[in-house]
Amino acid sequence: MMGGNDQQAYDRGTSLFSPDGRIYQVEYAREAVSRGAPSVGVRTAEGVVFLAMSRPSSTLMEAESIEKLHKLDDHVGTASAGHVADARKLIDFARRQAQVNRLRYGEPVGVETLSKYVTDHVQENTQRGGTRPYGAALLIGGIENGEPRLFAADPSGTPNEWKATVIGGGRKAIQERLEEAWTERLTLTEGIELGVSALLAHDDELTAAEVAVATITEANDYRTVPEADVSAAFDAVNGEEADADDTDDDEAGIDADETDEK
Template sequence: MIQDSQQQAYDRAITIFSPDGRLYQVEYAREAVKRGTASVGVRASDGVVLGAYKRVPNELMEAENVEKIFQIDEHIGAASAGHVTDARKLIDILRREAQVNRASYQEPIGTETVVRRLCDEMQKYTQQGGVRPFGVSVIVGGIENGEPRVFETDPSGSFYEWRATAIGENSAEIRENFEANYEEDIPTDEAVALAYEAVEESNDDITPESFEVAVVETDDECFTELSADEVRELVE
């Protein structure tokens, strides 16, 4: 009984490490991310591609209200997987940091800088009592000094830069597809098709209409969402 009560203490409290050095609540937050539909990020030779599978649970629901990809600044976008409400909170933080930087320094914020500030905020929720970690991961892609960059955040507050990555449902399978098919010099139009095909292999019911895509190209450094017809054309 004593051992069970100790196990529950490690299990329920975010501020207590287990004897083997684990924070169970952070691990549970990662499991919440895995239950969300997949989102991907691909660094192309001439930009960044963000893709997300939108699963609409009911035919009566307006599909446009299911958001998985967000504009952060003119040159930065983000895609999420996990709890939608947690994602909305993190997107607000990203947008605020981008706006504050423009107002303070009259220049766009760096992609790595905005990700670092977001993860600083996420990390606070892993060491304070009375709160829980964010049950969401975010892929942030943008152009920094003329170069495309893609980052992935973790509920623990850590982040990593990737050439191609995936979060959410079947993310391991999608990454394996990227490892087999990704090339450094891939252009954005082919990156869109690569992202779609990687997600399609692990989700049979996906269609171009349910796959949300945004591109940030190095030429204009402008965040642009593609229509379903544009996605279908690139895939075909």
């Protein structure tokens, strides 16, 4: 019969499987990510859109100091969720790999290749003693051979390609909204509006000042979207919701009139 100390070894050991095939430290790292503010990635016909909730924890905090969107190279960027310090280490690693690829091969690194560099590095921390898994997840997206691509990297070191996805808190509501509204023909502007509506599905009190947005287009141009454009996306989404509410009210009124006539 296994003693209490042996049972705790599965919980504390980074590289030990439990009897039911789980690595608890990886699961704890995923929980750390789920407690972070959400970041959304949307692949559109014109490029990739990143959105990140960046609400200050205090009125005394400078909002600009909250950095969740980062440029990795001219054609590729990332959004993070989870422990900020862990995410920064992964971002620095990704930037170095992008630079090494340019120096070694004289060409920009592929989005998928860079994603796998990062996830291979993350995975190493799940099978070595004396380390812990990274408590952060990344969305890595950009342009590869003229096509937009988007990958997610979680604390287990698994790279998955997505059309649109979210990392961080509020995943269920946000992912459901993305699945409902995403299409292949989205423009860049529509992608921003979809991301905004998805974040609002998680927190309907969110404001434009609390959302950071960046885009990467087919011209290999990483661009931070100004707050005025983000506000316009919020206005468009709120306008659509108001129109939908008016339509529902009108239909309810018609139904009531028909009932009265009967």
